Amino acid sequence: MLKKTLLTLSFFSLLTVLVSFTFEKRQKAIRTIIIDAGHGGNDVGARGAYSNEKDICLAVESKLAELIRKEYPEIKLIRTRPTDDYVQLHTRADIANKNHGDLFISIHVNSAPAVQHKEFIGNKTVVTYVGKGKKKKKVTKQVPQYRYYTTPNPAKGTETYIWGAHKNEDKEVAMKENAPMLTEDNYKQNYGDIDPNSPEFVALSLLKTKQFFKRSATLAGMVEEQFTLAGRTSRGQKQRQVGIWVLQATAMPSILVETGYISDRTEEQYLNSQEGQDEIARCVTNALKSYITWLEKQQVSSDGQTQAPAVSSKETYSFLKAVEQEEQKRKALAK
Structure with a gap:
């Protein structure tokens, strides 16, 4: 009976050591x-x-x-x-x-950087001259105008x-x-x-x-x-x-x-x-x-x-x- 008890105690002691070792390792x-x-x-x-x-x-x-x-x-x-x-x-x-x-x-x-925007707002009449002397001529043209602005990046x-x-x-x-x-x-x-x-x-x-x-x-x-x-x-x-x-x-x-x-x-x-x-x-x-x-x-x-x-x-x-x-x-x- 004593021998059996000692064997049981030894088994549980070994099990405790193994569990502790496994826990520590984990x-x-x-x-x-x-x-x-x-x-x-x-x-x-x-x-x-x-x-x-x-x-x-x-x-x-x-x-x-x-x-x-x-x-x-x-x-x-x-x-x-x-x-x-x-x-x-x-x-x-x-x-x-x-x-x-x-x-x-x-x-x-x-x-993130602000988002750049370019919006067309109309044309501007621009006057230029071409040629020289008597051949100099007045030329007008429409140049598109834009508004540039930024908005926060979404x-x-x-x-x-x-x-x-x-x-x-x-x-x-x-x-x-x-x-x-x-x-x-x-x-x-x-x-x-x-x-x-x-x-x-x-x-x-x-x-x-x-x-x-x-x-x-x-x-x-x-x-x-x-x-x-x-x-x-x-x-x-x-x-x-x-x-x-x-x-x-x-x-x-x-x-x-x-x-x-x-x-x-x-x-x-x-x-x-x-x-x-x-x-x-x-x-x-x-x-x-x-x-x-x-x-x-x-x-x-x-x-x-x-x-x-x-x-x-x-x-x-x-x-x-x-x-x-x-x-x-x-x-x-x-x-």
């Missing part, structure tokens, strides 16, 4: 998260009618940090810009890499970007985001002779980040799904082609969340409101929950490395499939 799917508030200090980012991008980014990032700490106290959380200071772009990437981040989330605000909604080196359009967007890096006093010391928008740098960065592409795309899709559930206009997950430094240089799954358009008056009010900022932070946190659950469901190989996980939604699958097909076309044309 928690290690994400151990460190880096969150980044875009811009800062003299770099105000996009400007709205009455507010600046840098302030909205910091407010949302602060709320996001608070929610993540509440939901996941066991996760190490690193903030690259907890105050209104400009943190150099290479420093943000260094912070993420040196702390061995498992995830990098950058918060930004979008903007663009609104959220976008979540991952870095996609093999896309080429919209280079201006990437160059605008990388511009502060090029003006830093010690640019050469920190970055060397690289051009972050050059094809060579893009190619090298692709090799470094390709292994994180699927996870980054999946998290981006989850963030946009949460925005949709909250009633926001989602413009979807996208690639930021020639690159954003913080996405290029971080050796981990990385996303950049464009939380709304400051150029739209309604969205600017939303982005500056407590309710709006709380909702944005909650959506990103809910997406993080889904992402961690998704990771923890994946099989773990014998050497302790997580195998490449399957995608989590039809939208993300379609996105990755389109990217794959585009890459195949690009390679075929290059041959």
Whole structure:
């Protein structure tokens, strides 16, 4: 009887150890998260009618940090810009890499230029003279007149970007985001002779980040799904082609969340409101929950490395499939 009792106790002790070990291992799917508030200090980012991008980014990032700490106290959380200071772009990437981040989330605000309009308002009679001397003649002609004006851009909604080196359009967007890096006093010391928008740098960065592409795309899709559930206009997950430094240089799954358009008056009010900022932070946190659950469901190989996980939604699958097909076309044309 004693022997049987001891065997039973041993079995339950072993079971407890195994359960504890499994739980601990699952928690290690994400151990460190880096969150980044875009811009800062003299770099105000996009400007709205009455507010600046840098302030909205910091407010949302602060709320996001608070929610993540509440939901996941066991996760190490690193903030690259907890105050209104400009943190150099290479420093943000260094912070993420040196702390061995498992995830990098950058918060930004979008903007769209005013729409240019040209309206015909009538003709103007213009008198000119041709010829010389006695042959000089008076000529009149009707010249169309136009009124030029602008109206606010109707663009609104959220976008979540991952870095996609093999896309080429919209280079201006990437160059605008990388511009502060090029003006830093010690640019050469920190970055060397690289051009972050050059094809060579893009190619090298692709090799470094390709292994994180699927996870980054999946998290981006989850963030946009949460925005949709909250009633926001989602413009979807996208690639930021020639690159954003913080996405290029971080050796981990990385996303950049464009939380709304400051150029739209309604969205600017939303982005500056407590309710709006709380909702944005909650959506990103809910997406993080889904992402961690998704990771923890994946099989773990014998050497302790997580195998490449399957995608989590039809939208993300379609996105990755389109990217794959585009890459195949690009390679075929290059041959």
